[in-house]
Amino acid sequence: MSLRTRLAPFLLPLVLVALVPASATAAWPGANGPVIYVGLDPVPEPLTSIVRYHATGLRSFVPGVPASVVQLTTDPTDRDPKASADGRRIVFTRTIGSAPGERVSGIFVANVDGSGLTQVTAGGPGGASDVDPAFFPSGNRIAFVRVGGPSDPDNRGRLHSIRLDGGGLRTIASGYAEVRTPAVSPTGRQIAFQCRHFRRGLEYSWEHICSVRPDGSHRRDLTPGFKDGQPATDPDFSPLGRVVAFSVGPGTAADVFTVRADGARLGALTNRGPRGGRKFPRARGYDNPSFAPAGGVLIAVARSGTKPRFVLVQPPIPNHPQELEASILGRSPAWAPAPR
Numbered sequence: 001m002s003l004r005t006r007l008a009p010f011l012l013p014l015v016l017v018a019l020v021p022a023s024a025t026a027a028w029p030g031a032n033g034p035v036i037y038v039g040l041d042p043v044p045e046p047l048t049s050i051v052r053y054h055a056t057g058l059r060s061f062v063p064g065v066p067a068s069v070v071q072l073t074t075d076p077t078d079r080d081p082k083a084s085a086d087g088r089r090i091v092f093t094r095t096i097g098s099a100p101g102e103r104v105s106g107i108f109v110a111n112v113d114g115s116g117l118t119q120v121t122a123g124g125p126g127g128a129s130d131v132d133p134a135f136f137p138s139g140n141r142i143a144f145v146r147v148g149g150p151s152d153p154d155n156r157g158r159l160h161s162i163r164l165d166g167g168g169l170r171t172i173a174s175g176y177a178e179v180r181t182p183a184v185s186p187t188g189r190q191i192a193f194q195c196r197h198f199r200r201g202l203e204y205s206w207e208h209i210c211s212v213r214p215d216g217s218h219r220r221d222l223t224p225g226f227k228d229g230q231p232a233t234d235p236d237f238s239p240l241g242r243v244v245a246f247s248v249g250p251g252t253a254a255d256v257f258t259v260r261a262d263g264a265r266l267g268a269l270t271n272r273g274p275r276g277g278r279k280f281p282r283a284r285g286y287d288n289p290s291f292a293p294a295g296g297v298l299i300a301v302a303r304s305g306t307k308p309r310f311v312l313v314q315p316p317i318p319n320h321p322q323e324l325e326a327s328i329l330g331r332s333p334a335w336a337p338a339p340r
Contacts, residue, residue: 027291028085028137028186029239030337034060034112035290035299036081036090037330039071040308053308053329055079058092058114060336063299063312063324072114077105080132083336084139085186087293088112090336091133091142096122105129107144109164112336120166126150132181136214137188140164143172143214145179145193159193161214173212173219180207181234185241189213190261192222192235192244207231209246209259222263234288237261239295245269247287252303254285256313269313270300270321286321289313293337299324301331 039059043052057073058081077095084090089109096106096119107120107130120142121130128149133142142164145157152158157180159173173179177196184191195210209222209232222244223232235246245258248268259266270286271279285303292298298313300321308331311321 027237027239027293027335028083028087028337029295030087030293030340032063032292032294033087033336033338034062035310035333035335036060036072036083036112037310037333038079038081040329040331042329051306058090059330060112061325061328066325069328070113072110079332081332081334082134083112083334084135085137085337086139087337087339089139091120091135093131093133103129105131107133107142112339120164121162124149128152134182134184136161136184137186141168143182143184143191145182159191159212172214172216176210178207183235183237185237185261186239187241190241192237192261194233194235195221197221207233209235209244211261220263222259223266225266232257236290238291239293245289245291245298247289249285252285254287254303256286256289256298256300269315286311286313288332290333290335292335299333299335301333
């Protein structure tokens with residue numbers, strides 16, 4: 001039986017109780033299309049047993065379809081890919097030059113096959129970098145983070161939005177100790193992002209998942225109970241916008257969690273204990289979650305210390321996560337809807 005056939009029962013509209021234990025990028029609703037990701041190639045270190053993984057640009061593949069990998073870009077600095085709601089375009093970060101003492105990044109957009117490359121931003125004043133882009137549902141505007149420059153000397157990051165033609169720059173959120181990795185909900189009414197809060201003056205708390213409306217109102221911490229040592233990163237909305245998946249912890253200690261978009265019903269999906277918490281020890285960590293547009297499953301990266309491979313996170317299946325094609329190595333997957 002093919003992987004595509006085995007996936008069929010789970011590619012259904014998301015059922016909240018299945019993904020949130022009682023238990024970025026938004027996943028735009030639609031049929032499942034390709035997974036866009038940062039491709040990695042193994043490079044052994046001479047005279048050692050160490051293997052490094054070097055980025056090779058953006059690639060795509062279709063889960064369950066053998067030999068479907070396509071090289072979309074070849075710049076090794078390309079990262080943070082996200083897909084548009086119509087499945088026709090991707091947006092990503094690329095290093096474009098250097099300011100004194102640091103590299104500068106800008107935002108680029110291309111067709112989902114890698115053609116039609118267009119630069120949207122070139123960073124900000126004074127060497128600021130633009131990173132972590134994410135489409136709004138219209139496909140004509142993106143959210144992104146601007147880091148550095150005279151207005152952000154501590155590199156905390158500020159959440160902005162801009163049109164794809166480079167006009168209409170707006171500041172959405174600032175004043176946090178740090179802002180990264182925004183994801184826009186399928187309705188366009190909520191943006192989830194990795195955040196740090198000020199605590200006791202200049203001391204920072206660990207990363208949480210926060211949300212805000214595009215006009216900067218209704219700020220909310222979705223994970224207020226997280227303690228130091230539990231950094232939360234990489235949020236992604238479910239296709240209906242009711243659930244946010246995200247990573248908790250670094251490397252092999254990472255797990256995929258979900259929480260409702262209103263901050264309720266927080267729980268683990270991977271390495272999950274009987275009451276929804278995390279169980280230890282474990283063989284792998286899991287991060288970089290991305291919902292399938294058709295719902296019901298997520299793709300994530302398995303962190304075993306070597307070979308960062310993609311897995312399907314399927315909550316109804318006792319032995320989830322399930323590893324996908326072993327030959328595909330990468331990070332930062334974004335599951336695009338089928339073009340329409």
